[in-house]
Amino acid sequence: MKKxxxxxxxxxxxxxxxxxxxxxxxxxxxxxxxGFNTPQSIYKWQKGKVVPTIDHLVALSSxxxxxxxxxxxxxxxSMK
Numbered sequence: 001m002k003k004x005x006x007x008x009x010x011x012x013x014x015x016x017x018x019x020x021x022x023x024x025x026x027x028x029x030x031x032x033x034x035g036f037n038t039p040q041s042i043y044k045w046q047k048g049k050v051v052p053t054i055d056h057l058v059a060l061s062s063x064x065x066x067x068x069x070x071x072x073x074x075x076x077x078s079m080k
Contacts, residue, residue, distance in 0.1 A: 007075075017046040
């Protein structure tokens with residue numbers, strides 16, 4: 001039986017933080033770009049507590065100039 005891939009939330013969060021820093025965005029700047037009133041969502045993403053919604057992933061990929069696949073870290077994609 002094929003084991004389906006899942007999103008590794010913690011490592012995806014680390015990737016978001018790494019990309020944010022590499023592109024020179026502060027959390028406050030990213031918050032403003034995303035149109036959030038508070039930075040809590042960004043901190044939750046970075047800590048791997050939640051993953052961004054698809055529309056936020058599209059926005060992040062545009063801001064960071066990467067594909068969505070370069071943001072999301074998958075786990076469990078092996079065949080059985």
